[in-house]
Amino acid sequence: MSANAAAEYTSYLGGGDTLKSWLTTLDHKRIAVLYLISITLFFLIGGVAAAVIRLELVTYAGDFVTAETYNKTFSLHGIVMVWFFLIPSIPATLGNFLIPLMVGARDLAFPRLNLASWYLYTVGGIFTIGMVIAGGVDTGWTFYTPFSTMFSNTYVVAAVIGVFIVGFSTIFTGINFIVTIHKMRAPGLTWFRLPMFVWANYATSAIMVLATPVLAMTLTLVAVERIFQIGIFDPALGGDPLLFQHLFWFYSHPAVYIMVLPAMGVASELIACFSRNPIFGYRFMAYSVMAIAVLGFLVWGHHMFVSGQSVYAGMMFSLFSFVVAIPSAIKVFNWTATLYKGSISFEAPMLYALGFVFLFMIGGLTGIVVAALALDVHLTDTYFVIAHFHYIMVGGSVMAYLGGIHFWWPKMTGKMYSEMWGRVAAVLIFVGFNVTFFPQFLLGYLGMPRRYHEYPEALEVLNVISSGGAVILTLGYLLPLVYLLWSLRYGRIAGGNPWEAKGLEWQTSSPPAKHNFKETPVVTEEAYAYSPYKV
Amino acid sequence: MMEGFGSFLGEASSLSRHFDTLFLALFILCSLVTIIITFLIIFFAVKYRRGAKVNRFTVRKSTAIEFVWTLIPFGLFLAIFVWAAYFYTELLFPPDDEMVDLDIAVVGKQWMWKLQHPNGKREINKLHVPLGKNIRLTMVSQDVIHSFFIPAFRIKHDVLPGRYSTIWFRPIKLGEYHLFCAEYCGTDHSRMRGKVVVMEPSDYAQWLQQK
Numbered sequence: 001m002s003a004n005a006a007a008e009y010t011s012y013l014g015g016g017d018t019l020k021s022w023l024t025t026l027d028h029k030r031i032a033v034l035y036l037i038s039i040t041l042f043f044l045i046g047g048v049a050a051a052v053i054r055l056e057l058v059t060y061a062g063d064f065v066t067a068e069t070y071n072k073t074f075s076l077h078g079i080v081m082v083w084f085f086l087i088p089s090i091p092a093t094l095g096n097f098l099i100p101l102m103v104g105a106r107d108l109a110f111p112r113l114n115l116a117s118w119y120l121y122t123v124g125g126i127f128t129i130g131m132v133i134a135g136g137v138d139t140g141w142t143f144y145t146p147f148s149t150m151f152s153n154t155y156v157v158a159a160v161i162g163v164f165i166v167g168f169s170t171i172f173t174g175i176n177f178i179v180t181i182h183k184m185r186a187p188g189l190t191w192f193r194l195p196m197f198v199w200a201n202y203a204t205s206a207i208m209v210l211a212t213p214v215l216a217m218t219l220t221l222v223a224v225e226r227i228f229q230i231g232i233f234d235p236a237l238g239g240d241p242l243l244f245q246h247l248f249w250f251y252s253h254p255a256v257y258i259m260v261l262p263a264m265g266v267a268s269e270l271i272a273c274f275s276r277n278p279i280f281g282y283r284f285m286a287y288s289v290m291a292i293a294v295l296g297f298l299v300w301g302h303h304m305f306v307s308g309q310s311v312y313a314g315m316m317f318s319l320f321s322f323v324v325a326i327p328s329a330i331k332v333f334n335w336t337a338t339l340y341k342g343s344i345s346f347e348a349p350m351l352y353a354l355g356f357v358f359l360f361m362i363g364g365l366t367g368i369v370v371a372a373l374a375l376d377v378h379l380t381d382t383y384f385v386i387a388h389f390h391y392i393m394v395g396g397s398v399m400a401y402l403g404g405i406h407f408w409w410p411k412m413t414g415k416m417y418s419e420m421w422g423r424v425a426a427v428l429i430f431v432g433f434n435v436t437f438f439p440q441f442l443l444g445y446l447g448m449p450r451r452y453h454e455y456p457e458a459l460e461v462l463n464v465i466s467s468g469g470a471v472i473l474t475l476g477y478l479l480p481l482v483y484l485l486w487s488l489r490y491g492r493i494a495g496g497n498p499w500e501a502k503g504l505e506w507q508t509s510s511p512p513a514k515h516n517f518k519e520t521p522v523v524t525e526e527a528y529a530y531s532p533y534k535v
Numbered sequence: 536m537m538e539g540f541g542s543f544l545g546e547a548s549s550l551s552r553h554f555d556t557l558f559l560a561l562f563i564l565c566s567l568v569t570i571i572i573t574f575l576i577i578f579f580a581v582k583y584r585r586g587a588k589v590n591r592f593t594v595r596k597s598t599a600i601e602f603v604w605t606l607i608p609f610g611l612f613l614a615i616f617v618w619a620a621y622f623y624t625e626l627l628f629p630p631d632d633e634m635v636d637l638d639i640a641v642v643g644k645q646w647m648w649k650l651q652h653p654n655g656k657r658e659i660n661k662l663h664v665p666l667g668k669n670i671r672l673t674m675v676s677q678d679v680i681h682s683f684f685i686p687a688f689r690i691k692h693d694v695l696p697g698r699y700s701t702i703w704f705r706p707i708k709l710g711e712y713h714l715f716c717a718e719y720c721g722t723d724h725s726r727m728r729g730k731v732v733v734m735e736p737s738d739y740a741q742w743l744q745q746k
Contacts, residue, residue, distance in 0.1 A: 067722050140719050146696065147679040147721060151645070235697025241680055242695070275583070281597035306682065307693045308700050311627050315620050322616045326609055333604050334597075336572055339579035341593045346580075354576060361572055365565040372615055373623035375558055378689040381682060381717040446543040447686025449717040452725035456713060458540060532583075532591045 011414070011511045026111035029512065032097035033412070034118050035088060040481075042084035042125065047477065049077035054436075054467040062454040070453040071138040072154065078141025079159065083166050084125055086393055087255065090262035091173055091208075092121070094404045095201045097412060099177060101505035101512060102198050104186025104521040109179040117172035124166030131158035140451060142252070145233035145244040149225040156226055160219040167212045170258075174208030177201050186504065188523035192286065195503055195527050196272075196279060199286045200265025203293035207254045207261075211297070215251035218244065242307060249300035257296040259393055260360070261289055263400030264331055267353045267360075270403050271335050273501040274350035275342030278528035281334045288327035295324040305376045314373055321371035328364050332357060343532035347499070348422030352403025355430040359395025363388060366441065384444025387437045395433050402429070402480060409484060410494030414511045417487040421479060428476035435469025502529050541687075542712050547733065548688035549705040553622060561615050568608065626690060629671045629703035636668035643674065643681035643694040646723035648714065656743055660729035662714065664706055665739035671703045682718035685731055691717055706733040 012029045022030060052073045056064040065073065096114065100107050108114050131137060137159040139148040148156050181194070181202050194202075221232050222244070231237025233244045272279050279285055301309055301317030335357050344350075366388040370376045379385060403426075410416050439462040448459050455463070497506040508517050546552050582589060629635065639662070642649040651657045664670050674683055676696040683702070684691040692702045716727035734742065 062725065067725065071719075071722060071724070138721070142719075144680060144719065147719075151679050151721060235695075241697075276585075278595070280595070281601055284597065284601050305623075306691050308695055308698060311624060314623065318620060319616060322609075322612055325612065326605055329608065330601065330605055332572060333601075336575050336579070337597075337600075339576065339583060341589075341591045342579070342583050343585045343591065344580055344583050345585040354580070357576065358573060361569060365568060368565065368612060368615075369558075369561055372557070372561060372619035374554065374619045374626055375561065377623065377626055377691050378554060378686065380691065381684070446540055447684070447713065447715065449684065449715050449725075451719040454725045456543075456728075458543070 010514060011509070012514050013414075013511050015514075024115075026107070026115055027514065028096050028100050028108045028111065028114055029412075031114050031118050032093050032095075035092040035096060035121070038118070038121060038125065039085050039088055039093065042080050045129075046077050046080035046085055047474070049073050049080065051470065051474065053077060054470040056453065057455070057463045058467045060455050060457045060460045060463075067453045068138065071140075071451070072136035074451060075137050075140050075159075076132060079128065079137075079163065081393075082141055082255070082259075083163050084121075084128065086259040086397055087170055088121060088173070089259075089397065089401050090266060090404065091177070091201055091204055091258075092117075092169075094197075094266065094401075094408060095177065095262060096173070098408065098505055099180060099198060099201060100184070101508065101516055102195050102503060103181060103184055103189060104504045104517065104523070105180060105184040106515045106517070108176045109184060110176050113172050114176055117169040117176070120169035120172065121166055124162045124164075124169065127158065127165060128162035131155045131162060134158065142248060143219070143222055143244075144248075145222065145225070145241050146236070146239070149222055149232075150234045150236070157223050160223055164216050164219050167216050170208045171212050174205035174212075177205040178209065181205075186521050186523055189504075192283065193523055193525075193527050194286075195265075196268035196282075196285055196289075197262075197265035200261045200268070200289050203289040204258050204261045207258050207293050207296065211251045211254040211258075214247060215255075218247040218251065221247075242304070242309065245304055245307060246300070249303045250297075253300040253303065254293075254296045256389070256392065257292055259397050261292060263356065263360075263397040264289060266400040266404040266407075267335060267356050269501075269503070270349045270353035270407055271338050271357075272528045272530060273407070273499055274347060274353070275339050275344045276530040276532040276534075277338050277340075277342040278526070278530060279334065280337035280340070281330070282527065284330055285334055288330045291327040292324060295320060295327070299324055302371050302376070303380075305373055306380055318371055318373045322368065325364065325368055325371075332361050332364070341532060346423075348417075348419060348426050349403045349407035351423055351426035351430075352399050352406065355426065356396055356399040356403060359391050359399060359430075359433065363391030363396055366391065378447070379444055381449055382444035383440040383448045383450060386450050387440035387444060390437045390440070395437070399429070399433075402426075405480070405484070407499070408505075409487070410498045411505060411510050411512070413488055413491075414494055415487045415491030416494050416498060417480075417491055418483050421483040425476050425479040425483075428472060428479065432469050432472030432474070432476050436466050436473050437469070439463070439466045439469075502527070542710065543686045545687050545708055545710065545712070547706055547708040547710065547712055548685075548690070549707055550622075550626060551687065551689050551707075553625075554689040557615075557618055557622060560618075564611060564615065627692075627702070629701050630669050634669055635671045635703070637665065637670045639664075639670060639672050641672050641674040641683060641694065642677060643683070643716070643720075643727075644677040645679065645721050646716070646727040648683070648716075648727065648729050652743060654743060660714070662729065662731045663739060663742055664731065664733055665736040666706055666709055666733050668736065669703060669705050671701060674700050674702070679720050680718050681716045681720050681727065684715040684717035685712055686715070687712035688731075693718055706731075709733050709735070
């Protein structure tokens, strides 16, 4: 056996474990691990900010931190969670690791671009942390003008530069996925044999590549107005503040789908595997993710129903928002139907997946409530909206992300985590999440505005319940950190395919060899060729 | 002192009840979907758990069922869309000039509401209005974007610099109600709050004459 061939059989984790070998790696699997570590750090930062917010809101008076600190805290929470955790979460970790494996390729199409993407993420991250150390930013993650450009006395330019940079890491990842999925599929792996996870990341990549440049331009305009006082958004200088909102939401609404489409992909893999059934309505599921990606570009104005946007424009945006609910509903119905006549088992990843379906459904239905024009007039900018999008992004995306991490953990590390603790954490997170965010629907219905440092006393009870739930949720999030790390050393050996799952990633060793497969796999069957009879 | 939720959600304007009816209709529809799906998930999960002796044979055909379970709920939700859109025009388009009983000017600035009555009387963070009259607000901001929000009236509209926005309401219940700024506007955003006081028209006329 030649030296080259021997390298094929060593695990991607083995051979070269110096820091340098990691920081200069071109292996998509190692880059996925780098991303995993980085986004976990940012999740912790964003989580600490969330804890400060919930602590402040335990009492109706603004007595835990000053108003200024509170405003900077929720701004940090939003900026970090959106751009440094949720957007890269599933694509940059699980996607990076799995897409080449799932299509039977040796790596992504552009390994250097992939590494560059992680470096850009890191530079953007360092910029953001530096901005916080310098004094922070108090504009909220939405940077609404003219407050951000002319009135805020905080580090707005530094904040938008951080986001600008991290945006390019997203674009790079998107380009890489699109080319890989188009050009590097194994023989026999036709489009309609692709796992839903690949479809979902493909749809996501399209949004990343098309929407993120708009964000970059918009943030550049904010910096230009702030630095040079050129009138773009501030009416005092001849600008239009609503122009900013149109540009911002043109990116930021599709960005919601960047956060949730990959989660849908993960849920499909998990539900199919643990019910031993092919995904029900495979083609509808594939068309649905593509439809969501396209329709997602037509609904941005539903963030602006009371902004002064034309009433008739509002009606079109509302209608399209109802239409985008169709493919979302198709997803939920088909996941449910996949369970029918399956052979269902309840390992931790499946608990996360079922939790995801329920919470995503609540998030989606309350999305229809705020898409209904007259209802949104009362509910927009209140805690109802906060609860709604946390059901989608935390209840949905984070649940699926954690489910995916558990499901593919044995593949990534070669070790099994403790199943019992995995289930305990999944249940804790589900309960903690609901106790935290359900009361916020009631708060919003009563009219509590978001971004409030103090609030009327009558609303205190619901806020206390919400903060109590956040304690449970925190415990739930810390547990996996402990038992997953523990499993690296003490976990039992996983073997190639511990879940007896279908999909090319399970046909190679765990952890996979450096170049993924000994020889290029040939695909001869449909995706999810499970059969519940054979169990 | 504890206050009830009445000063938030008491049906205090002519539009409040309409809002609540629409909300209830959509709430029932959403609950139905939630209950059916949740029931099916739990039912399947129990019935088809691994090891259970059940018939798992099935012929999978999806096209027809996809259309049925998509289009029927969509039709129902579309009715809600039309209803909400119609009601939206009622909320956002003020009545014709001759139907307006009282015009009030609103100026938002960091971090207070300044309100002016037709006879020139001004107040800050407190708005006195007569019961049962159509009241139109013409609003503008001196600095950043604010949002004028009275939960008990179910109305909200952003208050922009350099552009006038109008909203209207007809209070139908005496009492004091919360007024919030709902668009984040800087440090003391959460202190940009006030009260709307709904009075008998005679009391209002008297109040208006006081210095």
